[in-house]
Amino acid sequence: MVSIKAGILGATGAVGQRFVEALSNHPWFEITALAASERSAGKTYKKAAGWRLDTAMPESVENLEVVPVDPKAVDADVVFSALPADLALKVEPEFAKAGFAVASNASSYRMEKDIPLVIPEVNPEHLGLLEVQQDARGWDGYIITNPNCSTIVMTVTLKPLMQFGLETIQVATMQAISGAGFSGVAAMAIYDNIIPYIGNEEKKMETETLKLLGEFNGSEIVPADMRVSASCNRVPVIDGHTEAIWAGMRDKPTPEEVRKAFLKFDPRLKELPSEPAKPLIVRDEIDRPQPRLDRNMGKGMSVSVGRIREGIRYIAMGHNTIRGAAGASVLNAELLHSMGKL
Amino acid sequence: MVSIKAGILGATGAVGQRFVEALSNHPWFEITALAASERSAGKTYKKAAGWRLDTAMPESVENLEVVPVDPKAVDADVVFSALPADLALKVEPEFAKAGFAVASNASSYRMEKDIPLVIPEVNPEHLGLLEVQQDARGWDGYIITNPNCSTIVMTVTLKPLMQFGLETIQVATMQAISGAGFSGVAAMAIYDNIIPYIGNEEKKMETETLKLLGEFNGSEIVPADMRVSASCNRVPVIDGHTEAIWAGMRDKPTPEEVRKAFLKFDPRLKELPSEPAKPLIVRDEIDRPQPRLDRNMGKGMSVSVGRIREGIRYIAMGHNTIRGAAGASVLNAELLHSMGKL
């Protein structure tokens, strides 16, 4: 039984609450600090959070006092950041400088040269950037980031296709409302409707994917040589991003060859607590995956794929606030610990 | 004031009711027959229909007696068919043989060589096939079809792109539940969910589009030389199909050139009653079109486009049971009448 002290930055929001859920019975981590905005600081978490998950708030955090988002106020070895991008931009370096490991779900530093953007099943070797980062910046701590939720769901399915010479990706997303936070989308805006626009989402998918699938040459990441074209849509689904993907590949594999590549995909991590039995679940039914039925597979950490057709076209689906956010950061931290870096 | 006697086959279903709505105050047509299954025949339309539109049932049809789907029972010049495909396959030729003009929304005969598949704004010249059809089959009447709802919405936007040398189309659809009829989708199946499969829909989009954009050489349609790859999804929206489209073109137009082509698109029909002021509405807002807000534009007959981006990518949206079904058939019949063929 390890016990690593964990803080959560932005602990009261939609992703913050998923962090609390993921860490409250974790075998390695113990929540020692819940940090949020000035408005919440000083209150008990129970009062401040306005808990909105459909599981009860863990009793262990109910009476923790929320602290400000300030390295001096936070007692922890690692902090998980669910901060909005503008705030993360300012605060995360302060934590890294103060010696914290920062596992961030924010977009602010994902594309920075010396900051690793990691999905454990896809590019664990990019963690090598951490030394580059600490050398360059003179930090005791560091920042590690995970990608945008839509990027994660897609990239977990692209990794096993790299062997076929992946060249072009077109992806139309159908994204859940929880991706915008608890109050990010008004009911009047999305009910019986689709919003064919999500700010910056397309650009994130188009750039983050290339970094994730790129090569670490010892000092930097050489982006993958391919093109991604995304068309992002918000749909009336609570949790779970669904993606219609076209993957153009040099070797022109058949749908069956693609299916087998998905089935064989086995990233062999080191038995990390949040690692699902199958990172990629292949559904052979004609009408799966579906977000409401499949988003909780692998405790929300599995990505499901199906409808692999000529094209190559297929559907990918994953839980956006677990696999695509809080769970992704926690898995990164677990990987770091398993490698002795935490 | 013309008065053409119009019958509706399959008058009680979702599309059938849209036919009633479209024809009940029509300047040219008068509903003289409402035909439906044996179960309904003999009842008043009010009893049989279980009216489910959010406008009141037109009083003029309330007490019409529903007749069987049989040429002998139907008194009309033109019949509009909202029959299921298997029934249409058997019944529509009987009506055509008996001298009726059959304007069909069913898929059964869309791809038949001598049967025109028409969108008035796209390929009115294909009506030339009617003579070929009557010659070949010895029918007094004829069958004219309109495409599948998803195909219509897309093809109206593809027509103005033909000038750029259209080569490849990829389309991910987000289709409304009304497309499956009143009881086609269970609430438990689609609520808070997406179903990434609609039977035969992808094949329809991939074949019908080539016929629609093909050339009539006097005796047959030479399909357009391009490839369409579709990925069709059901989403929790009541009416309005939204489509994320990638159009690969030989001339590589810029988004602005594409936008201008959409704006200039003017099919110059002959002032048909159901023709919208603009068949194609270009939305410049960053987050439009949206089904709930835009599906009723042009009384449901306009297709809206927006988010024209590099790629070329854009979003198209249209009302599936009006522009994509009942309204499409009615517009076809209006075109026939304006050309003296009805």
Place this chain on the structure above:
Amino acid sequence: MVSIKAGILGATGAVGQRFVEALSNHPWFEITALAASERSAGKTYKKAAGWRLDTAMPESVENLEVVPVDPKAVDADVVFSALPADLALKVEPEFAKAGFAVASNASSYRMEKDIPLVIPEVNPEHLGLLEVQQDARGWDGYIITNPNCSTIVMTVTLKPLMQFGLETIQVATMQAISGAGFSGVAAMAIYDNIIPYIGNEEKKMETETLKLLGEFNGSEIVPADMRVSASCNRVPVIDGHTEAIWAGMRDKPTPEEVRKAFLKFDPRLKELPSEPAKPLIVRDEIDRPQPRLDRNMGKGMSVSVGRIREGIRYIAMGHNTIRGAAGASVLNAELLHSMGKL
């Protein structure tokens, strides 16, 4: 063709847009001023409004410049107020003092002794209060209010029950999300959910109803002698408030007697433009009224009732932002004009 200059206060919100819709082709009123917050003032209405109805914005208002909510900036005979209660509290008397007729949908002055709270079909005689009001306050103009949306829907059905000696009312509401404005309810809060609480709504229903059904004795309103107990819920419906009502009556009428009283209800107004053919529509089907199917009856101005059972229990339903808000205010102004008071 009359032409009364009409201003709208709070013109950009959910009810404000319904006012624009109701007044833009009105035979008597002409929109001459659109007033909104400082943030919007100076912009064209098109820019400021973020139009969110499913009909196109009337062209006539697109380029009107939004003015501040200030009597000096507004050129109009009558102003329709869709202001939030706190702002209405301050601003409406300023307009009345400056000589405007103020037809308000805000709750601020509904329960004031000398300010009439009116539903034309229910208590037109309460307009007598206007003289009392002007005498007491020395205003050139005046304020007239309409009730809360839930109150209106219910009270239109209670009026014809007064003859039976109405004593107790219990009502459980299922209210649409549009009642809270465009961004009043987050999608994450209401999707696949019910919120069994709406701030102040129960108190409004319990007090406004007594004033509406009370008697005007020449100088004041004597509230009706009955008790109302409300339990208000928000449900995932876009428009249309549904109410399960129990009405306890001294005379113990049968369901059929109640049904006949509803059918006979005929408030005989003076052919006002917004008056529906039937203020109360009685549905005899076993499962009606339903909000999506019935909310637009009478252009959104009819209240539908059904399922009249022993108890006496029944279901009432009406469009909350038309019958229950903008349309209610407009109908009040029409009534005033027909009486020569505008």
Place this chain on the structure above:
Amino acid sequence: MVSIKAGILGATGAVGQRFVEALSNHPWFEITALAASERSAGKTYKKAAGWRLDTAMPESVENLEVVPVDPKAVDADVVFSALPADLALKVEPEFAKAGFAVASNASSYRMEKDIPLVIPEVNPEHLGLLEVQQDARGWDGYIITNPNCSTIVMTVTLKPLMQFGLETIQVATMQAISGAGFSGVAAMAIYDNIIPYIGNEEKKMETETLKLLGEFNGSEIVPADMRVSASCNRVPVIDGHTEAIWAGMRDKPTPEEVRKAFLKFDPRLKELPSEPAKPLIVRDEIDRPQPRLDRNMGKGMSVSVGRIREGIRYIAMGHNTIRGAAGASVLNAELLHSMGKL
């Protein structure tokens, strides 16, 4: 570790799947038979079920062969019945006669004089009827039933109010779509809508409640002397029935006295596996309970209450297919076992 052989009748439907979920890791029961219609019999459960819960199908049942609903084909000590009422009417006595304990969720026999209708937390003493039943009918087995889902949710909250002299109950329900089975409600019927009618539901609530709260005098149940008036509505919620209740009581308790009675309610069962820590959860927040957030409390077996106001009015909410159906039957069977009757 006990091992009681359990069969499920109607194992493929919405409630049947909840039975499988509840029993697959149960400490006392082992699923030994899955019975369903002729169409399913002979197939593996995986093929037959079309599993539609958002948890994975338990591996232990995947390859069980579905058997016909016939006592000869079923190997079990107890059978749980999720059959439709008409089929249950015929089949359940056959099973009881053949020596099975039948724990039924069907409505067919709930109101039979010698058949107990039981909620363990409410009226466990009614199990005394089993002897009466076996004596009268000469059965080796027996039938025990649980109430309708809406009745259960309400009655768990009424039991602690009996001490105040409960006289009248008015209840408006807002019921989830899962209550009608997987395909019982069409998406077009309920999306953006409310259906103010559910067949027989009101009568069930009005009669079952009196039996449940009645007294067992050694030979029969004397119904409680009170009146229940229900108004049942279907709303667009997946799981969880919400109920607005008015409880008229002789002693006129205050809301606080009612709250305390709810808090003190402690039915003291014998540590049954499915028994929640709290059968009744009192929520003091102003806007709870809510179905999406609270339905899974106590693994779906707790009923939540809140908004206790003058009237006495309050809101009750519980999971309709767990607490209100499968879980209710399983809890009944657990109670029987704990009393040595199974």
